[in-house]
Every structure is written in C-alpha cells, then in structure tokens.
Amino acid sequence: MAASSTEEARLLERARAWDRAALAEIYDRYSPQIYRLAVRVTGDPDIAEECVAETFTRFLAALRRGGGPREHLRGYLFRIAHNWLNDHYRRRPTMRLDPERDAPVAPDGWDAAWRAEALRAALAALPPAQRTVLTLRFLEGLSPREVAEVMGKSVGAVKVLQHRALRALRRQLRRADGPPPLD
Amino acid sequence: MTRTDPELPEDLRPYFEAARERIPPRDPARAAAARRAYLAQVAALAASAPNPEPPTVRRAPRRLWLRWAWALAVLVLTLGLSVTTVQAAQHALPGSPLYPVKRWSEAARLALTRDPARRATLLLTFAETRVQEARLLLQEGRLDQAEQALADLDAYLAQLAAHPPRAAGEAVPPELATLEERFNAELLTTAALAPPPLREDLLQVINGWAAQHAQALQHRSDELTFFVGPVDDIQGQVWRVGDRPVYMTEETLIYGVPHEGDLVEILGHENPDGSWTALEVRIAARRRAQQSTQVEFVGRLEHRGPTHWQVNGLELTLAPQADIVGDPQEGEWVEVAAVWDARFQQWILWHAEPVERMYGVEVEFSGRLTAREGSIWWIAGLPVEVTEATKTTGPTPQVGDWVVVHAWRQVDGSLLAEELHVVDAAAPDPDRDAP
Numbered sequence: 001m002a003a004s005s006t007e008e009a010r011l012l013e014r015a016r017a018w019d020r021a022a023l024a025e026i027y028d029r030y031s032p033q034i035y036r037l038a039v040r041v042t043g044d045p046d047i048a049e050e051c052v053a054e055t056f057t058r059f060l061a062a063l064r065r066g067g068g069p070r071e072h073l074r075g076y077l078f079r080i081a082h083n084w085l086n087d088h089y090r091r092r093p094t095m096r097l098d099p100e101r102d103a104p105v106a107p108d109g110w111d112a113a114w115r116a117e118a119l120r121a122a123l124a125a126l127p128p129a130q131r132t133v134l135t136l137r138f139l140e141g142l143s144p145r146e147v148a149e150v151m152g153k154s155v156g157a158v159k160v161l162q163h164r165a166l167r168a169l170r171r172q173l174r175r176a177d178g179p180p181p182l183d
Numbered sequence: 184m185t186r187t188d189p190e191l192p193e194d195l196r197p198y199f200e201a202a203r204e205r206i207p208p209r210d211p212a213r214a215a216a217a218r219r220a221y222l223a224q225v226a227a228l229a230a231s232a233p234n235p236e237p238p239t240v241r242r243a244p245r246r247l248w249l250r251w252a253w254a255l256a257v258l259v260l261t262l263g264l265s266v267t268t269v270q271a272a273q274h275a276l277p278g279s280p281l282y283p284v285k286r287w288s289e290a291a292r293l294a295l296t297r298d299p300a301r302r303a304t305l306l307l308t309f310a311e312t313r314v315q316e317a318r319l320l321l322q323e324g325r326l327d328q329a330e331q332a333l334a335d336l337d338a339y340l341a342q343l344a345a346h347p348p349r350a351a352g353e354a355v356p357p358e359l360a361t362l363e364e365r366f367n368a369e370l371l372t373t374a375a376l377a378p379p380p381l382r383e384d385l386l387q388v389i390n391g392w393a394a395q396h397a398q399a400l401q402h403r404s405d406e407l408t409f410f411v412g413p414v415d416d417i418q419g420q421v422w423r424v425g426d427r428p429v430y431m432t433e434e435t436l437i438y439g440v441p442h443e444g445d446l447v448e449i450l451g452h453e454n455p456d457g458s459w460t461a462l463e464v465r466i467a468a469r470r471r472a473q474q475s476t477q478v479e480f481v482g483r484l485e486h487r488g489p490t491h492w493q494v495n496g497l498e499l500t501l502a503p504q505a506d507i508v509g510d511p512q513e514g515e516w517v518e519v520a521a522v523w524d525a526r527f528q529q530w531i532l533w534h535a536e537p538v539e540r541m542y543g544v545e546v547e548f549s550g551r552l553t554a555r556e557g558s559i560w561w562i563a564g565l566p567v568e569v570t571e572a573t574k575t576t577g578p579t580p581q582v583g584d585w586v587v588v589h590a591w592r593q594v595d596g597s598l599l600a601e602e603l604h605v606v607d608a609a610a611p612d613p614d615r616d617a618p
Contacts, residue, residue, distance in 0.1 A: 127432075
C-alpha cells in the first residue's frame, strides 16, 4: 500500500537527517515490494535479494551525497531496481528461468502454476522496457502515471509501450509449448 | 491493486492472476540477514562524515608583482613544454610522470576543435586510447589504474553522446566508421582479457556504447527489411550476424534464445555504415540441428563459387540438381531455399532466384491520425490504407487521436493496416515511433 505523500515526505525528511528509525522504516516498508518486483521479473530469489541490497545501497549513497528523492519514494526505489534489473539482463542476455527453483506445486494448483511459469518465461523473452511496464502495471498494480515516473517516460509513451508489450506477450505465450487456446 | 485492470486484456488476465498468487516465498533467514546488513550500512555511514561541500579558502591578498611573476613563470613553463615532450608522453601510461602531459595535450586538442565530425573523431580516438591503456594496465596487473582508464573512457563516450557526430540522414564518414569498428574490436578484446569484475564493467561500457551507437543511427533508413544469417557472436547488445554488427535496442523483440551458430532472421533497419538495428530477431534454425531443417530467405549473394555460395554470411553448398533461376550475380538479392544436412552438418542450397529487395513486411508504429480520406488515413504523416479487414481495438479512431498502427508494408511501399488501436488523445513523444 502506498503511503500518503505527506507521511512519506516526513519520513524522507527524517531519513535525510540520518534518523536510523526512519531509514529502518523505509527498508521495512519497501524492501518486500522491491523483492517481489525482482523475483517476478527474474524468477530467481538470489538475484532478487541482490537487487534489494543494491537498491538500498544506492539509496543510502544518494542520501549521503545530499541527493535522492524529495518525494515519490516508492517510484524512486522502483526506478533504481528497474535500472539494476535492466543492467542485469543486459549483462546476461540469454539468462533463462529455472522452474525447478519454484516452490512445490500442489496437484490442484498445477494450472495456475503452469500459467505463472508461462507468463514469467514470456516476460523474460521481452525487451527490458516492455517487461518492466507489464510487471509494474499488471503485477505490481502501479498506475500509468506511476510507471511513467519510474521509467522516466511520458504517460502516453508508457501507454504505447504497454500496448506493444501486451501484443508481444501474447505472441510469446502463443509460442509456449502446449498453452491453452488464447483466443 | 489493479486485479481487474480494464487495460489488461481478458485473455491475459488468468496469467497475471496466477503470477500474482505464485511468488516463491522469501527465505526469512536471508531477509533478516539482508536487513541486518542494511542497518549495519546505515550505522557505518552515520559514523563516517557526509561528503562535505568543498571548504571556501580565504586567501591572503597577494601583491601585484607576485601575481605577474606567477603568470610569467606559467608562461615560461608552458612554452618550455616542448613538442618532443608532448610526443614522448603519447605512450605514457597512468602512473607515469608524463601521463598528465598526455591528458593535457588531449584536452587542449579537444578544446581547440570546433568541427563536430573532427571532434567526434578525436573523442573516439581518445576513447580508444583509454581502452588500449586499460588493456596494457590489465596485462601488468594494475587493476585500479585500469578501472580509472575505463572511467575516463565513459566520460569521452558521454561527450560523444552529447554531441553526435552526424546529423539526421547523414552517412557516417568512412574514417569515422573505420574508427568505430576498430573501437568495438578493441573493447571486445579488452573485455575478453579482463578479470571478471572488470569484465562486467567493460561489458556495461560496451552495452552503453552499443545503445549510444544505435541511438546515433536513429536516422536509419525508414525502409524496414530483414535478412537471415548465422549468429557469429553475441556480446550483450552488440551481435554479429552474417558478419555484420547488429544492434539490439530496448525495442528489439527477441523470440526464443538464439545462440552462436544459430541461423536467425533479423527484421530491422540497415544503417548507413552497414550495421543493422534489429526490431525483431527470430530463430530460423538451430545450430547443429540433428534433424533436417529447411529455410527460405532473401539475402544478398556475397560470393558465388562453382560449388559454394555465400548468402548473408551463410555458407551454402550447391546441390547437384540445384534449381537456379536466371543468373544471379554477386551483390544481387536472391531468394534461396536451403536444407540442413544433419549428417554432414552443412546447408544444401536447392533453389535460388533473383528478387526485388523488398517484400511485404510487418511494421508497427504510432502517431497522430491527422486526416481520413476514404480508405486512406494519414497517421504519423504517412498514408495508411484501412480496409474492412482492418481490426480496430479500443475506441473508434477519430482525427486527432494517437493511434498505434500494425500494418504491412507492400512491395510498392504503401502501408496496409491490419490493426489500429487508439492509445490516447495525449500525444507521447512524437519522435518515438515513426516507421
């Protein structure tokens, strides 16, 4: 749940003064979200932990330099994570997901498990910007405006990207082995 | 949460709902350890002083004659730096007493150069020098200084990005193209030599450079076309396919996971320097497939020998009864059909015929719908033919709307719309998606 902007602004002000309780609160509030985003994008808990650690290290470094966000803390942290994840994919362009790493699936949950895995594999095959827009919009539930802030694009550009990404995603899912009919 | 986000199409909802439910649980022990590490970082940074503003130094007033004496001394020293010293410094490495002279001479040459093309050449030359230095330093095991050289390299590339060497539509000057090619090779060789942490840094530089290079080529010809060729090399976003550089951008859709040796189809733009910017990459055939695979594609006939042809970098063995239509010459475009011979691991060419270069190819772009003249709609300044078969998703397009167009470019260059989708009346970046 996003914090109200005044509450967040107060929290950031305390963080700037290096109030440890505020810095801990920021971590407790947003690190689970960053982890969730990273694990959804990569499907790899190790990389997701690395992403969380790197995101908060960069956040602290920015605050220490007198930089960092003045508002929209969540968007700022998501942006760092998004950039890190994109760099990560660029360094490992052929990285694939490993379904073996997933939690065991109950027999009655197989269909959902298959769909979740198919989606993750299809997202992994998309270009980074398309993957990010779909993850933030439809998995993390960010509004187009929030996604635009994270990605540094206009709302219109995000909508174009989203449309294109949905088309590409549909094509990817059609290519997956044995999918149920989509249309 | 947007569990029923209206913008998420109905057929995709089950996938997203399933994925939202199924997140591998976070290991509580690791999460706790990560939190402890973060709090330790907070404590450590609290103990260290924050980066202070540079202190203001209050200087004692100097006497006028002393100032003049300083100026004179600097002048004499500057003149005293002979041409020989500057030349000798050109081979200096970081850490050498002459190295600052080398950097000073570079800065001076840059400062004195106004012509954009000449300046780009200088920047690229100096960037290449930094890479060469990094390589020599790596060979000597001086990692810290190699890292510094790479940081300086980044600065040059950033300057190059800020002042692109060529205007829209302008071809790359041949000497700059050669320099760029050499620079790419230097970077890749140095990355191969570097130990893992530095290699990561270098690959980032390579990717950044690739993205920048691709951006510099945004003026690329508006002709969207494709070619098929073997993947020679994959280095992040710079690939070599059929012996030509292919740049992957954020827009590139890569279907499947191509590996070196696979035969891929690249849909994209050919750049003036002979490189390509890919929009889509599809695997036409896997390397060393154990089963016979057939491919048909259009490509440039690069070599025509009595028993072997080369088309788009792909070596093809002529079948004894090959059906060759007409008399295609080297440099011409041909449509070829070949079959993979799994036993002898070679491509057998069994049909070839000369073709016009362009086919109907799939294009996607977005732009403002500015006019509707019967079946011709003007979108992004382009005439697009809209027929009864054209599918429309979202609201009915009105003049003034921003529309995403999925179309086929016909042999005559016209665009036939397959699908139109109204995104928004608010225009996104208008430069973004012109086809």
